[in-house]
Amino acid sequence: MxxxxxxxxxxxxxxxxxxxxxxxxxxxxxxxxxxxxxxxxxxxxxxxxxxxxxxxxxxxxxxxxxxxxxxxxxxxxxxxxxxxxxxxxxxxxxxxxxxxxxxxxxxxxxxxxxxxxxxxxxxxxxxxxxxxxxxxxxxxxxxxEDHLLLDLPVPAALVDPAYDVVTWRGRCPDEHRTAYLAMRNQMNADVPIGELDLEAAVLDDARLASSEERLMKAYDVRVAAARRRSDGVLGGYSLLFVPHGETYAWQDDTLVMPEHRGRRLGAALKTANYGALPGAVEVVHTWTAPSNGAMHRTNTALGFRVVERMHEMEATVG
Ligand SMILES: CC(C)(COP(=O)(O)OP(=O)(O)OC[C@H]1O[C@@H](n2cnc3c(N)ncnc32)[C@H](O)[C@@H]1OP(=O)(O)O)[C@@H](O)C(=O)NCCC(=O)NCCS
Known part of the structure; x- marks a missing residue:
């Protein structure tokens, strides 16, 4: 060998x-x-x-x-x-x-x-x-984490009337970049990782831009964000990837910032993205820790079902 x-x-x-x-x-x-x-x-x-x-x-x-x-x-x-x-x-x-x-x-x-x-x-x-x-x-x-799968189409979840949904594809527009970066970094710091002892990646504008450039080469990158009507503040986002030419989507981050929680914005943002997909996209994959009760319940209420368990393993080699 x-x-x-x-x-x-x-x-x-x-x-x-x-x-x-x-x-x-x-x-x-x-x-x-x-x-x-x-x-x-x-x-x-x-x-x-x-x-x-x-x-x-x-x-x-x-x-x-x-x-x-x-x-x-x-x-x-x-x-x-x-x-x-x-x-x-x-x-x-x-x-x-x-x-x-x-x-x-x-x-x-x-x-x-x-x-x-x-x-x-x-x-x-x-x-x-x-x-x-x-x-x-x-x-x-x-x-x-659980690996979950959802068959499309699904009905759109209602958006709390105090918010509207802004969407973009590919690069985040300049007007939303500061708010989007703050939410991305909050997500990286907040996402449950169990006993994994890892430093959260910190995005700045340049790192976000280079990641957007790289992702767009292989994926249709779609973001839906919730904007509070009263002051224009972004309170959450959901990030979805569709590999070019494929019939499935990959649900990545969904975050609602702490002061905007409790209004079912997570489900509204996810289904806003799903509703805008081309008809050829038939399923969505996502991963959620069973310990992340709020997101797991949001997902199963939308119709996601568990199809695999993903175990994060680690060996000491030093
Ligand atoms: C996991 C995988 C890489 C193992 O490859 P492999 O060439 O069969 O591994 P090895 O022959 O070197 O096995 C090494 C040891 O792993 C364990 N092991 C491997 N396959 C096993 C099985 N089916 N049942 C129980 N133990 C197993 C055994 O302890 C084995 O040692 P032994 O044969 O002396 O008992 C292969 O099955 C695979 O590609 N699976 C799909 C991908 C995957 O799960 N990768 C691992 C995560 S990164």
Whole structure:
């Protein structure tokens, strides 16, 4: 077994790496939501300034049988690496995952990291070997979220009459940027992360702009925000991504600022975004911690159902 680094300058090698990742990760997970090829290409060929990514591949007699990725944050969380290991179903239980993991750990240590974390998503029944593998590699669970799915269309939730909904696609308009940044940073600071000991990313205008630029290459980025009619203050936002050319949406952040809570603005913002989607978009994926009662109830009331559990695992490697 040969473990080597993916040559990201080679388009055919990138495609092959992506295919093995995709087929392996989907094998036991009918509802998996994975990075699409367009987003993978952006990340592989135009690395951002806030993370470095190392991609490894396992070759058995010239055949690619497994892949791994290590993401090294460069701006905050400098003691952490994020890893994912994937081995094709027909090649499992022969030690390939262990070899890839060992290479990931070596690279993480060489970059000065003392912890390696990763997400393991499993379907409720026959979810696959991810958790057993992670445990065998010495990782412990630090946080758990549910992966939920909603079939579209859904009726629009009523908007509290004291507010109207402003929407934009792609780059946040200049007039809303200061308020949007404040809400994004509040979200990063507030989102429940269980026992994960992580620094929240802090966005400034330049970092927001570079993230918007990168995301727009692979996604239709849609934001709905609640504006209080009396003074024009933005009290919450919901962020939705639709990968270009796909029939599903990915519900990312939804935040209502503390003084605007209790008016069901979260549901109103989400359904405002869903109602504006092209008819071809059939489902929405989202993730919510079961401990985040308010958001979980909002989601299930909208019709979201739990299809997977996502376990955030972490191993000490220092
Ligand atoms: C998890 C995965 C990477 C394991 O790959 P693999 O090449 O089969 O792993 P290995 O053969 O090196 O197994 C290493 C150890 O993990 C544990 N393990 C792996 N698969 C297991 C299974 N099906 N049941 C129980 N334990 C298992 C065992 O302890 C095994 O050691 P052993 O064979 O000596 O008992 C592979 O099944 C996969 O790609 N799954 C989908 C993606 C995923 O869940 N990745 C992990 C999260 S990042």
């Amino acid at each position: 040969d473990i080597r680094e993916l040559d990201v300058s080679d388009p055919a090698a990138r495609r092959a790496w992506f295919e093995v990742m995709d087929a392996s990760a989907r094998a036991d997970r009918p509802h998996a939501l994975l990075e699409g090829f367009a987003a993978f290409e952006v990340s592989a060929t135009e690395p951002g300034e806030h993370a470095r990514r190392l991609r490894l591949e396992a070759c058995d007699g010239g055949v690619l049988v497994g892949v791994a990725e290590l993401e090294l944050p460069l701006t905050e969380n400098l003691d952490v690496g994020w890893a994912e290991v994937n081995v094709l179903p027909g090649h499992r239980r022969r030690g390939t995952g262990r070899l890839l993991w060992a290479a990931v750990v070596d690279a993480a240590r060489a970059a000065g990291r003392t912890r390696v974390g990763g997400e393991v998503s499993v379907a409720p029944v026959d979810g696959g070997p991810g958790l057993a593998f992670a445990a065998a590699m010495g990782a412990a669970e630090k946080h758990r």
